[in-house]
Amino acid sequence: MAISEEIKYRPDDLGSNVLHDKIVNAICERAKASKRQMDKFMKQWNQADDSMRAYIHEREIDKKRKHNKEYKGEVEFVTLEVPYSYATIMTAHTYYSSVLLGRSPLWQFSARHGETMDSVQAVEAVMDYQQMVGGHKPPLYHWLYDLAKYSLAVGGVYWEKEEKTVSKTVEKPKTFMGWPLGGTEKVKVSEVVAGFAGNKLYNIRPYDFLPDPRVPLWKFQEGEFCGRVTSESFACILSYEQANPGTYINLEHLKRMSQENRGARQDEASTRTIGPVKPGEENIPGMGFFNLKEMYIKLIPKIWKLGDGNRVEIWKFLVAEDKLIIQACPLGLYHNMFPYFLGEGNFGSDEFAKFGMIEIMRPLTDILTWLINSHFYNVRRVLNNQLIFDPSRLAMKDLTKSGQRLIRLKPQAYGTDPRLAVHQLTHMDVTRTHLQDAQYVEGMIHKVTAVMENVMGLQATGGRKSATEARQSYNQSITRLKTPVEYNSELAFTPLARMMLSNTQQLLDIERKYAIAGNTLDMARSFINVDGQNIAGEYDFVSVDGAMPIDRLAQATFWKELLLQMARLPNSYAEWDINGMIAYTMKMQGERNIDRFRIKVGSPEYLERQAAAGNLVQVGGGQGGGGQAGARGQPRGTGPAGGAV
Secondary structure (H helix, E strand, O other), rough: OOOHHOOOOOOOOOOHHHHHHHHHHHHHHHEEEEEEEEHHHHHHHHHHHHOOOOOOOOOOOHHHHHHHHHHHHOOOOOOOOOOHHHHHHHHHHHHHHHHHHHOOOOOOOEEOOOHHHHHHHHHHEEEHHHHHOOOHHHHHHHHHHHHHHHOOEEEEEEEEEEEEEEEEEEEEEEEOOOOOEEEEEEEEEEEEEEEEEEEEEEEHHHHHHHEEOOOHHHHHHHEEEEEEEEEHHHHHHHHHHHHHOOOOOOOOHHHHHOOOOOOOOOOOOOOOEOOOEOOOOOOOOOEEEEEEEEEEEEEEHHOOOOOOOOOOOOEEEEEEOOEEEEEEOOOOOOOOOOOEEEEOOOOOEEEEEEEOHHHHHHHHHHHHHHHHHHHHHHHHHHHOOOOEEOOOOOOOHHHHOOOOOOOEEEHEEEEEEEHOEEEEEOOOOOOOHHHHHHHHHHHHHHHHOOOOOOOOOOOOOOOOHHHHHHHHHHHHHHHHHHHHHHHHHHHHHHHHHHHHHHHHHHHHOOOEEEEEOOOOOOOOOEEEEOOOOOOOEEEEEEOOOOOOOOOHHHHHHHHHHHHHHHOOOOOOHHOHHHHHHHHHHHOOOOOOOOOOOOOOOOOOOHHHHHOOOOOEEEOOOOOOOOOOOOOOOEOOOOOOOOOOO
């Protein structure tokens, strides 16, 4: 019996929905168990979101101050949170992205069982095409941002074979049963155009991830299930079904589902609202969005009554609104892994989830915030001119009005000393050392996180430092930062590259030419023919070593110094292509069209014919057109006054 028939939903026949409802319940129970474990870390993730937005919960006094500023024009100090966490996290994110995403090509492979170099080039060429056309880098930038902020980053991979339906209106001759009637008519013509075919990546919020809570997150592939919470529009579901018939089931019942629980999604544990507007806020026509649970489960089909198989298989289920199964099928991919990749920003073999950089910095940033706010508050108190006055001698309205310069005495105080009617309190600035203390706290944050000032691109304080000292400080800082990079290269990028390559070997069914990857400095790119045969085999992802990518300017400076040294050695011209090395150095510095300055040297026969025709003269002089051209001819008239060059 077909899978779609076994779990076909029949609302009018409750007895036939036992298997369907049992599977829905099994999926929802697993999601709840995962959610209970993930909820334990929601607080720290919410605090990380607040820290990155420099957000603190507004107190009543701050609300009153803000109200006075907006409606009365009275500018008063409002409590703020110093966004030091934002600066630190963005610096770490910059380092992570520069190291992990700065390679060319991004996906580099090596042969495992003696595959040829041409096969390695073919693999890297097709993977580089998928990275550029499939847009791998933007999701990976967001993935690394989550890694720095939450200490947990999750993403997914899927195979996409795009087909675009292009419709247009054209004029065609009118006909009847094949006979022309004269004149033209406008008709709509639709054409299906093949698009991108390859792997695509997407991001998953930690709030939406549903791993097996019985194993640590870094071992989620060893769990019994894994999934995510997401939402999808009915139009996208229907469009994918039209392009890939048989992907979904029970779609006719999905159309009839109520609009009440459909639409936007509000995560109760998160401080952020995601998705479109809430249902009821806007009356948007159409089928709207459905809340979906995507779940991959390792199961034995015979036990689940989904077939006769007795071996463990990975199945994919998609449940809409916790009620209706719209997809149930074996994974069917050779890599046989959950199609997710996960990274962590810290270490601990037995911990379910790791603490993040923001959680470590929070006590220090709280102290820093208090030091800054208390200092500003004290300054504001001094500037507010706290006065003691005799209300029987002074007009109180004159004292309370902002910007008032004249204070009137009451009639009964005429003739008395005004200094006896009012007295200003003197204040001692006990917070004047807070800014110095703030610098000390900043130094502690740098030591804890290893994100030093020179890594942030700032000049380090503490007096002048030699170039050697600055370089050593920078290298020691990035040495601590490179360890998480190397760890996540093995934890996330290696299995991701393995899954993408396996998908390509299994699902790529077209043969075409691809540009050889990593040939970015050459204008004339080389190409290689790629099909299923020359990418077959076993290949290993070349892990990232955690070091910063080579500085192009420093590399070009090295080449220039090398060329100056080689110019002093005449024998080097016989062993090395000096002109080619000069062109390479110029392209490294950004000059893309260096070949326009190259002198084109003709063959001796061509030069003799041009000289005989009077078009070339000898280098160093010559008259008329009969002069013999030298080894390198020049056109006539290019020198001063049109003479010889």
